[in-house]
Amino acid sequence: MTRVITVGAAQLGPIARSDTRKQVVERLVAHLREARRMGCDLVVFPELALTTFFPRWFMTDQAEIDSFFEREMPGPATRSLFDEAKRLGLGFYLGYAELTPDGRHFNTAILVGKDGAIIGKYRKVHLPGHADHEPWRRFQHLEKRYFDISDTGFKVWHGFGGILGMAICNDRRWPETYRVMGLQGAEMILLGYNTPVHNAPAPEHDDLSLFHNQLSMQAGAYQNGCWVIGVAKAGNEEGVPMIGGSQIIAPSGVTVAATRGDGDELAVAACDLDACASYKTTTFNFAVHRMPQHYGLITSRKGAEPPP
Numbered sequence: 001m002t003r004v005i006t007v008g009a010a011q012l013g014p015i016a017r018s019d020t021r022k023q024v025v026e027r028l029v030a031h032l033r034e035a036r037r038m039g040c041d042l043v044v045f046p047e048l049a050l051t052t053f054f055p056r057w058f059m060t061d062q063a064e065i066d067s068f069f070e071r072e073m074p075g076p077a078t079r080s081l082f083d084e085a086k087r088l089g090l091g092f093y094l095g096y097a098e099l100t101p102d103g104r105h106f107n108t109a110i111l112v113g114k115d116g117a118i119i120g121k122y123r124k125v126h127l128p129g130h131a132d133h134e135p136w137r138r139f140q141h142l143e144k145r146y147f148d149i150s151d152t153g154f155k156v157w158h159g160f161g162g163i164l165g166m167a168i169c170n171d172r173r174w175p176e177t178y179r180v181m182g183l184q185g186a187e188m189i190l191l192g193y194n195t196p197v198h199n200a201p202a203p204e205h206d207d208l209s210l211f212h213n214q215l216s217m218q219a220g221a222y223q224n225g226c227w228v229i230g231v232a233k234a235g236n237e238e239g240v241p242m243i244g245g246s247q248i249i250a251p252s253g254v255t256v257a258a259t260r261g262d263g264d265e266l267a268v269a270a271c272d273l274d275a276c277a278s279y280k281t282t283t284f285n286f287a288v289h290r291m292p293q294h295y296g297l298i299t300s301r302k303g304a305e306p307p308p
């Protein structure tokens with residue numbers, strides 16, 4: 001019996017600062033209904049899919065900052081999303097800003113099963129950007145200011161007939177992200193992103209932003225023999241152009257489905273989890289070929305240190 005998950009990469013166009021959770025959830029529900037029509041089992045939404053990408057602004061009023069966070073999941077604004085997904089028989093990945101009862105702030109993603117129950121929660125490990133106001137930038141990227149570093153690390157869960165992992169945005173640029181989940185048997189990694197075209201510290205990279213997006217995810221898929229689904233919040237959001245490039249990538253590293261524009265758009269593919277074996281049992285048979293006795297620096301050293 002083949003293990004196929006039909007996945008919908010549910011890209012979102014811009015979310016305005018003034019858009020209400022209700023307005024956004026209506027867009028997410030529209031995606032669910034189209035995904036049902038397309039025969040999906042699982043829908044992947046972007047990072048921070050309920051609000052505009054607020055780390056682009058320097059804020060000091062904690063109440064204003066916290067207005068972008070969810071205290072409950074599902075909560076009053078998202079209960080209808082969970083209910084509709086369950087009614088349609090769909091699971092989903094949702095990125096959102098999480099404020100815990102004990103006051104911690106995370107850039108979070110959850111995996112929800114077809115029964116509406118939360119299977120797993122992931123809190124973002126790689127927080128890019130900066131912690132202090134840097135007015136020289138066209139816009140800020142204050143994830144290091146507004147979010148705490150993950151206390152979950154990279155886990156995987158049984159679900160949809162396979163082993164699934166989660167990541168968020170900047171995580172996808174770091175090979176360690178995929179490898180830690182690959183070492184747990186991940187067959188499919190879900191990730192959402194909000195990626196401005198312009199990267200203030202390195203504007204010379206701007207024209208390569210879509211290439212770097214695809215390169216990172218295709219490499220992660222191939223080098224760990226797993227499916228990777230990357231989903232954008234795209235378009236010109238509050239004056240900041242963000243890349244699209246949502247795509248579904250097979251364990252071969254080949255992109256098998258992708259969005260064409262930078263608005264709300266669903267890209268669908270039937271993902272055969274058994275396609276992972278061709279890589280996991282040969283080229284990337286970790287147990288046979290990896291040499292961890294030579295990889296010690298990867299965990300013992302943070303920054304690069306040249307020889308004396």
Ligand code: ING
Nearest residue numbers: 128169170173193194195196199
């Ligand atoms: N956004 C960006 C990302 O990693 C970034 C930040 C852009 C880092 C370009 C480096 C280069 O895709 C988030 N939200 O992580």
